[in-house]
Amino acid sequence: MIQNTFQRKIIIFFLVTLLHASHTNALDLKAYGFIQPESSIYINGDGRHGQDNYNTSLFGKGTFISYLQNGDAKFTISAIGRFDQSDDQLRYLDFQKFKYEYYFDDVTLKVGNEIVFWGVNETFNIVDIINQSNLAENISGTKKLGQPMASISYSRDYGTFDVYLMPYFRERPFSGKEGRPRLLFEVDKNSITYESSAKKRKIDFALRYSTVIDDLDIGLSHFYGNNRTPVLSPNPLTLKFDTHYPVLSQTGVDIQATKGPWLYKLETVSAKEGSERHLGAAGGIEYTYYGIRNTQSDLGVIVEYAFDDRNDNPFNNEGIIGLRWSVNDIKSSSLLAGYLFDMRGNSNRFQTEFEQRITDDLKLFLDLSLNGSIDEIDFTHQFKEDSQITIKIAKYF
């Protein structure tokens, strides 16, 4: 969605750069992507907001990479898009990456849209903050929006420093009226407020130091800017949610220790929003059994736990037990199954993701999401009747 002049300016800048660069010899050029029809069945029948028990959607991704200036520079476009049958908030095009990078000896300069991931956990990515989550895509927030930025990275033997300046804020997308799952009320796009007077134009700032010491991967980070997670409050007049984005100052630490088949992971944050400070910690263990029952297949066991000292945070005392089965066959068959549970009450959810290559350029995905018993006071109670089975077939090109 090129919905603002800032992004338009950036795109024009890139096209000019690209045209200029095409005079030099492109060292390498790559283009690839996929289109993916999807179909979902909601096994509890029609939704509580009158949504259908069936939905179809078309998702796609395209990536273009060109190395320029004898390989010292790189230009990347990676765009995703979706056209959903029911939810108008799931009809979008997003430039995940639309960036130009220049590599000096120790320094990398980058300008444009980028996805930056911080952290080590499989499920509870509490340190990760640079990119906005697209909650219309899924409620776990793993699908991101490309973040416009200028960044500098400086690498030495003792580690890498990254500095990010983010001149434009992306608001969080939520499911629309016809979306499923969706929140109890619609999110009112005309009622968005910010703590910062610069609103979307606030220049967000982030710093990260990361290093590898033998079997430890360590990251220290700090972020100051508009919180990606807004406060939603129901408006009694409109019967919709009003959205407010406070300013967040967050310091994070993430560590992974890799000891043979064991992975130990920990993420912690100390964050300040307004005058309130909160602490969060999430971590876990992953163990992989290789070559189970004398086959080529591997079975990984993942246990993770998240704690947050805010009582109203939906993930303040949450755990997951997961299994990852990789068959290591020619079809790259794999199954990921997770049992999520809230340790305060007795809410739980079960999710599986199966994937298998059908031919060299076709792949099948089967996702299952089952809501178990969910307490009425639990944040996820509003999605209780949205258990679903989704089948996706990706065609690569």
Add this chain to the structure above:
Amino acid sequence: MKNIILVLIILIGTKLSIAESLEEKGYNIAKSSYESGRGFTDMISDQLMILIDPKGNKVTREISAKSLENLDPYDGDKNITYFETPKDVEGTVMLSHTHINEDDDQWLYLPALTRVKRISSSNKSGSFMGSEVAFEDFSAGDYRKYKWKYIGEEIYEGDLCYVLESYPTYENSGYTKRVGLTDKLLRARKIDFYDRKGELLKTVFFEDYNLYGDKIWMADSMKVENHQNKNATIFQWQNRKLNVGLDKKDFEKSSLMRLAD
């Protein structure tokens, strides 16, 4: 007379101690063979992997790779692998810092997740991309990972070869024993692999040897025949170039993203 016997005993004893044991002889040939393949400094190549099932059905996988030789005799080389096909994994990048008798350090960039993950590398015997090649086979030429024994000599494809037995000394190997043929140019020609039960598992044939940089023989084809599941894998190196000027910085975790999207 006693003195003469004593002298003889001393002489025979000395003679015996000078002669190589079969273990030493095997070790020395393996060491020379390994060293004759060193000095490449760094290397880039495209690799084609053809997976063949017992019915003869074939699928092809393409990767491109970069390697950096580690001159430290107590540590291993560094490698970056970029996956091109199958198309669903296109853009996946793997970085490994190999070590001799401990686990390698490995990172994987997954474009679908847009994140770099540090992964466990203790899965030595696991299959590489569904092929008959195990991860540990990529460092099969490193003499420091095995105990050796010289068995004798044998004619193979018209060339006189040393027959060497070797036994992995690192943890989690899928093999108990290897029996290999190394020719007089110190090139490995063929290796039989025995599984954990001691049964013949597979044979690897090194073929299509070419001389690189006027001094290093490298096999541009490796054929793996699995005797138990009857699958086969052919690994081919193309566009191999040595000494292209890569350095340590190209093989850091932070430089992984230069190859990624």
